[in-house]
Amino acid sequence: MGTARETLSIDGRQPISAELAAQVGELCDRVEDIAGRGPVVVHVSGTPAQGRNEGLTVATVSRWERALRRLERLPATIVGVADAEVGGPALDALLATDYRIATPSVRLTMPVDSGATWPGMALYRLAQQGSNTAAVRRALLFGHPIAAREALALQLVDEVTEDVAGALAAVAELTGVLSGRELAIRRQLMTDAATTSFEEALGVHLAACDRTLRLVATEAAS
Known part of the structure; x- marks a missing residue:
């Protein structure tokens, strides 16, 4: 994707942290400095294990959510590329992108901790963006994964492909008119x-x- 000026990788296995929020903020700084020329690619993969919220504070969560809100308001096309299990901060970031490419192995997962799904803004975005279907309700209430083809049917991703490079090249053409x-x-x-x-x-x-x-x-x- 030759026109892309910036990329970011979010590992969903990592906990939400001030450092992770800072990485997103630094990306936003760079994109704003170049006035949004060219799409931005956000690669996401991984989902957290049990106990990921130990030591986490509401202040840190708030900082992370503000960073994501800034990401989804950038003056540039934000393209998400999802692979394998996607949950936690990886799912948060994916749902903040404009155009989403998924590999066939993708499973979108709301992490479950202490017997309940995490009530962060991924829950809000899934409910807002996905139709009110049984699959979405199962994901939000019980943490049931949404497989790639199901996510496509629910319009949570734009395409499912093994040819990520080709899909990125096509998106560059699609999004080149307006930026x-x-x-x-x-x-x-x-x-x-x-x-x-x-x-x-x-x-x-x-x-x-x-x-x-x-x-x-x-x-x-x-």
């Missing part, structure tokens, strides 16, 4: 549409249209 700030605006409008009334959304959409018209006028005058 930077314009992409971030449209992503936010799309996200807000699920929870905002037409009347509330109209003003924001009109402002976005005005911005686009100004850009068109500027290009025409140059």
Whole structure:
């Protein structure tokens, strides 16, 4: 994927930590510095073992969740590449990406600890992004894995393939039309549409249209 300027790897076997949040923050810094030119690729794999939450604090979880929120608002296309078992911070990061590529071996897993699934924002994103199906309910309530083909059917991933390099090259073509700030605006409008009334959304959409018209006028005058 020659146009990609930045990559990040998240190992789901590792616990949530301030260091992990800092890695995401540093990626965001770099992408913002280059104004979102080119897609960003986030590789995710691994799921945590029992006891991963020992010593974890709410402050650290909050820092991690804020880093992910910043990631999913970047002015660049964020492409997730998932392989094998994907849970914990790996699943968190995958669900914050725009376009998701999975290998056939992928299983999306909500980790279970102390007899219950982890109630982090992956639970929120799965419930928001996946249809209200039995498979999603089983994952959220009982930690039942979602296999690759099932994730594709639920639209939690965009494609399942063994040819990751080829899929990345195709995504580069697909996402090359729009990038930077314009992409971030449209992503936010799309996200807000699920929870905002037409009347509330109209003003924001009109402002976005005005911005686009100004850009068109500027290009025409140059």
